Amino acid sequence: MIKRVNYIILLVSISGAILIAEIFLRIFIPEIGWAQREDKIIGWSNDAYKLFEPTGRKNETGKRILFLGDSYLAGSGISDLDKRFPILLESMLNNKVISKVLAAGGWGTDQQLLAFNQKGKFFKPDLVIVAFCANNDISDILSHNHGPKKLKPYFVIGKDEKLELYDGYGTFINYKTFFQDGDKYAAQNSQLMRSYLVDYLRGILKTRISSNQVNSTGDFKSVNPLYRKFRFWEESPQELYKRQTKLSWSPHKGVNHVSAYIHENFKINTYQWRLLEQILLKLKNEVESSGGKLAVLLLPVIFNPEDPETIAGGSFIKRFQTPEGYFTFRSDEPRERLRSITERVGITFYDPTQEFIKYVADKDLMKAVWPNPRDRHFSALGHEILANLLKKMLR
Secondary structure, three states: OHHHHHHHHHHHHHHHHHHHHHHHHHHHOHHHHHOOEEEOOOEEEOHHHHHOOOOOOOOOOOEEEEEEEOHHHHOOOOOOHHHOHHHHHHHHOOOOEEEEEEEOOOOOHHHHHHHHHHOHHHHOOOEEEEEEOOOOHHHHOOOOOOOOOOOOOEEEEOHHHOEEEEOOOOOEEOHHHHHHHOOOOHHHHOOOOOOHHHHHHHHHHHHHHHHHOOOOHHHOOOOOHHHHOEOHHHOOHHHHHOOOOEOOOOHHHOEOOOHHHEOOOOHHHHHHHHHHHHHHHHHHHHHHHOOOEEEEEEOOOEOOOOOHHHEOOOOOEEEEEEOOEEEEEEOOHHHHHHHHHHHHHOOEEEOOHHHHHHHHHHOOOHHHHOOOOOOOOOOHHHHHHHHHHHHHHHO
16 A cells, blocks of 8 residues: 555656646747757658648738748747747738748758748738848758758759759659649647657757767768768867867868858858859749749858857958868958849848847947847847838838
8 A cells, every 4th residue: 555655646747747747848848849840841840830820812811921041040048939030020010911931940941932832922921031041041051951850852953054953862853743743731740749848859869869869971872972071060169269270170161160260262151152153043933923023131140159250251360270271261251242133133131130140239239239248139129120120121
């Protein structure tokens, strides 16, 4: 009898601890619910994407805007998805626009193109805005996976500068039949009710074993070698944070979070920008064939969360010495590159970075916008500032 009581007490205690842990994670780490879920077309998405049910126009007069992005638009850095700048924009414009978001952490512009074809075009947007993140977007497109996350399709510049699509194992995919062969809503039907605690523990486990599994080059011999270089866990950004002249690694020889800020035209980062241009051109054609217009928004992301000069479009510039030569880090590089690309391709370019930087500096809001020195995502305040700036541009 005593043993049975002890077993019951133990069971109740364990159940209670699990319940408390589950509640704690849902309240204090809500982004677990926005984490990646396997997607047969894109590689991975999230719950919001799976629940997105695009509908055609009804009796509405508002302008339809579709935002495509990565973790910044998916909700990282904030605790309430309604605080994202695309959603805030609706009320700021007196509901004269209808804003929708298709985004997931780790997505590059290539996956955003696929997401538009899988779901976005059925929304019939008047305007599609690609929210460009300088920290990783040109690196995400030059990869076939993303560390512990799922494998992904990737584009390669083929003959006559035309894009060729491959799956995560390096097998050629016929882009024209890609969405016909797969169920474009297959990911939507997966189970959404799940334990945050299980997801949290699974994420820790995947992170620890990822270097031996997902990123093992031996399993991906058919993948173009360039697309196996994004090994972000091997980076040493702290060396750049400290502005030390000599680095222990060579960012300009790989694919990493520094790539978009490199001023020189080295082979790899030159190819990255060329690839981005071709993807944007293809997306532009897809959007226009659906009756909309495409624009690119340069997000005011920060490289070093404690250094305002490293905000994309900022003033920081420094030449670094590496084991394999020199390169120049330039915060303004992504802005200049994107301006040139959008002019050549004929895409509208929204650049709020200068006004954003000035506003944050004048109001002394650095710590309020980037409260966590280990997290590059801006806070809800950053989203609010950006929404106000974008409101003026859209008007």
